[in-house]
Amino acid sequence: MKIYLDNAATTKVDPRVLKAMSWYNLNEYGNASSLHFMGDASHQAIQEATKQIAKILNCDPKGLIFTSGATEANNLIIKGLMRASSKKHLIVSEIEHPSILSPAKELEKEGFSVSYAPISPSGHINIKALEKLITKNTALISIMAVNNEIGTVQNIKKIAALAHKHGAYFHTDAVQAIPYQKLNILRDNIDFLSLSAHKFHGPKGMGLAYINPSAKIAPQQTGGGQAHNLRAGTYNTPGIVGMAEALRIAYKERDQHLAHTKELQALLLKGISQIPGTTLNGSLTHRNSNNLNIIFNQVEGEAILLDLSEKGICVSTGSACSAKSLRVSHVLKALQIDKNQLNSSIRFSLSKFTTKGEIQQTIKALKQTIKRLRSFTALT
Amino acid sequence: MSLNYTKKVLNHFLHPKNIGEISKPDGQSEVGNPVCGDMLKFSIKVKDGKIQNIKFLSFGCASNIATASMLTEKVKGLTIEKAKTYDWNKIVKDLDGLPKQKIHCSILAVEGLKKAIENYEGKRIDTAPKVKK
Numbered sequence: 242m243k244i245y246l247d248n249a250a251t252t253k254v255d256p257r258v259l260k261a262m263s264w265y266n267l268n269e270y271g272n273a274s275s276l277h278f279m280g281d282a283s284h285q286a287i288q289e290a291t292k293q294i295a296k297i298l299n300c301d302p303k304g305l306i307f308t309s310g311a312t313e314a315n316n317l318i319i320k321g322l323m324r325a326s327s328k329k330h331l332i333v334s335e336i337e338h339p340s341i342l343s344p345a346k347e348l349e350k351e352g353f354s355v356s357y358a359p360i361s362p363s364g365h366i367n368i369k370a371l372e373k374l375i376t377k378n379t380a381l382i383s384i385m386a387v388n389n390e391i392g393t394v395q396n397i398k399k400i401a402a403l404a405h406k407h408g409a410y411f412h413t414d415a416v417q418a419i420p421y422q423k424l425n426i427l428r429d430n431i432d433f434l435s436l437s438a439h440k441f442h443g444p445k446g447m448g449l450a451y452i453n454p455s456a457k458i459a460p461q462q463t464g465g466g467q468a469h470n471l472r473a474g475t476y477n478t479p480g481i482v483g484m485a486e487a488l489r490i491a492y493k494e495r496d497q498h499l500a501h502t503k504e505l506q507a508l509l510l511k512g513i514s515q516i517p518g519t520t521l522n523g524s525l526t527h528r529n530s531n532n533l534n535i536i537f538n539q540v541e542g543e544a545i546l547l548d549l550s551e552k553g554i555c556v557s558t559g560s561a562c563s564a565k566s567l568r569v570s571h572v573l574k575a576l577q578i579d580k581n582q583l584n585s586s587i588r589f590s591l592s593k594f595t596t597k598g599e600i601q602q603t604i605k606a607l608k609q610t611i612k613r614l615r616s617f618t619a620l621t
Numbered sequence: 622m623s624l625n626y627t628k629k630v631l632n633h634f635l636h637p638k639n640i641g642e643i644s645k646p647d648g649q650s651e652v653g654n655p656v657c658g659d660m661l662k663f664s665i666k667v668k669d670g671k672i673q674n675i676k677f678l679s680f681g682c683a684s685n686i687a688t689a690s691m692l693t694e695k696v697k698g699l700t701i702e703k704a705k706t707y708d709w710n711k712i713v714k715d716l717d718g719l720p721k722q723k724i725h726c727s728i729l730a731v732e733g734l735k736k737a738i739e740n741y742e743g744k745r746i747d748t749a750p751k752v753k754k
């Protein structure tokens with residue numbers, strides 16, 4: 242048995258994406274910067290893919306910078322903007338991905354000041370509290386569109402407007418948003434945005450940074466001058482083509498995908514709620530339809546994960562025991578849940594490939610796992 | 622990345638030995654690691670200076686469960702004196718090793734055993750008839 246419910250970590254590549262990429266690995270493999278006809282074919286493919294992506298995200302194609310993933314995009318945007326800015330204050334939320342929090346820490350060491358916007362127990366940004374953090378010196382506000390652990394969706398349009406009202410730029414890490422949320426960069430006045438292709442059935446090691454062409458950014462990787470001097474390195478033609486195809490499929494088939502995951506999410510939640518002593522982390526409203534994050538009282542997350550893994554089911558946990566650092570997830574901590582429950586959470590993340598049968602099998606296995614581990618729990 | 626547990630750890634995690642609580646125990650303990658948040662409870666029955674029975678309850682990771690399970694197997698039948706000096710390195714060895722960040726689980730298990738013995742010895746003194754001078 243192999244049931245994959247860890248789609249917030251990464252997803253299976255859509256076979257159509259692989260097919261589109263294959264051509265640029267095996268046939269048109271020229272370097273897009275080369276001057277001969279093969280270089281031109283590669284260049285044309287990138288132009289085409291860029292146009293396609295810009296159309297889907299509704300943005301200026303000149304602002305699309307291809308990267309090795311969202312980690313690089315986040316680093317480029319956060320460090321690149323702050324280091325080029327005369328204003329020295331950055332605001333991020335307390336539940337951002339480490340690829341935002343870690344660059345923010347680096348900047349703090351360099352002398353920038355960073356504020357952390359709090360979330361409410363529902364998992365959403367407290368906009369009033371956020372506004373209080375803004376100063377005249379605030380250069381950038383970075384708030385993720387959807388949280389990767391609890392799937393809660395932030396009102397990025399409203400936060401972008403708030404940032405602009407105070408003369409700050411707005412960035413969103415939209416990695417988990419596709420295709421669950423509609424992204425519209427120009428309409429919503431988003432200055433910067435990051436994506437990673439492998440989270441929506443595209444290839445790993447491929448992502449993008451959307452960078453408002455009028456903003457000043459210091460490149461974080463220099464070399465041959467590619468990507469308008471913002472990100473040097475040979476263009477990853479198959480990756481770019483694959484990401485464009487994955488994005489195209491994601492939004493073309495969005496309605497079916499959403500209906501499917503919504504149905505499975507409800508089914509899984511119903512099954513879990515038959516197990517006593519379970520709580521949903523974050524609210525169900527304004528939440529991605531592929532995510533459930535559940536507290537199982539009296540049992541530790543890593544033990545649940547491993548027990549399920551032995552049964553062929555892949556999930557993830559934010560428990561301290563599972564982390565090399567032995568630190569509990571900063572997202573769960575920010576939710577202010579009970580101390581004894583902090584280490585008892587499991588994340589289930591679904592995809593378009595998840596089936597009803599898999600959810601039913603998971604519920605069955607989960608009931609056994611929780612029953613077994615609770616049979617000798619030290620917590621009352 | 623995998624959790625990198627040995628077959629023995631997995632086996633003890635999936636089929637832990639000596640789980641539960643002894644009713645009317647001679648000694649008991651509850652220990653926790655504030656860093657990872659894990660907990661263990663032990664109860665022991667002592668007869669003729671030996672650990673006749675030992676059981677545990679766990680709120681913890683697979684390694685927490687496996688180390689406690691292995692420990693209970695190994696100290697059952699030992700004299701109190703021997704059990705008091707039980708070395709956590711032995712647990713690690715008997716399990717064919719633990720991931721580096723999980724070594725502390727075995728230390729926690731041994732701490733739990735020692736506290737249960739302390740509790741037993743404390744009780745024994747308390748309940749011993751007072752000798753009049």
Ligand SMILES: Cc1ncc(COP(=O)(O)O)c(C=O)c1O
Nearest residue numbers: 310311312338340389414416437
């Ligand atoms: C919200 C969020 N941001 C950024 C990343 C980083 O993406 P990548 O590892 O592909 O660079 C991830 C995925 O791990 C994520 O979930």
Ligand code: FES
Nearest residue numbers: 562657659682726
């Ligand atoms: S991680 Fe601390 S006891 Fe297991």
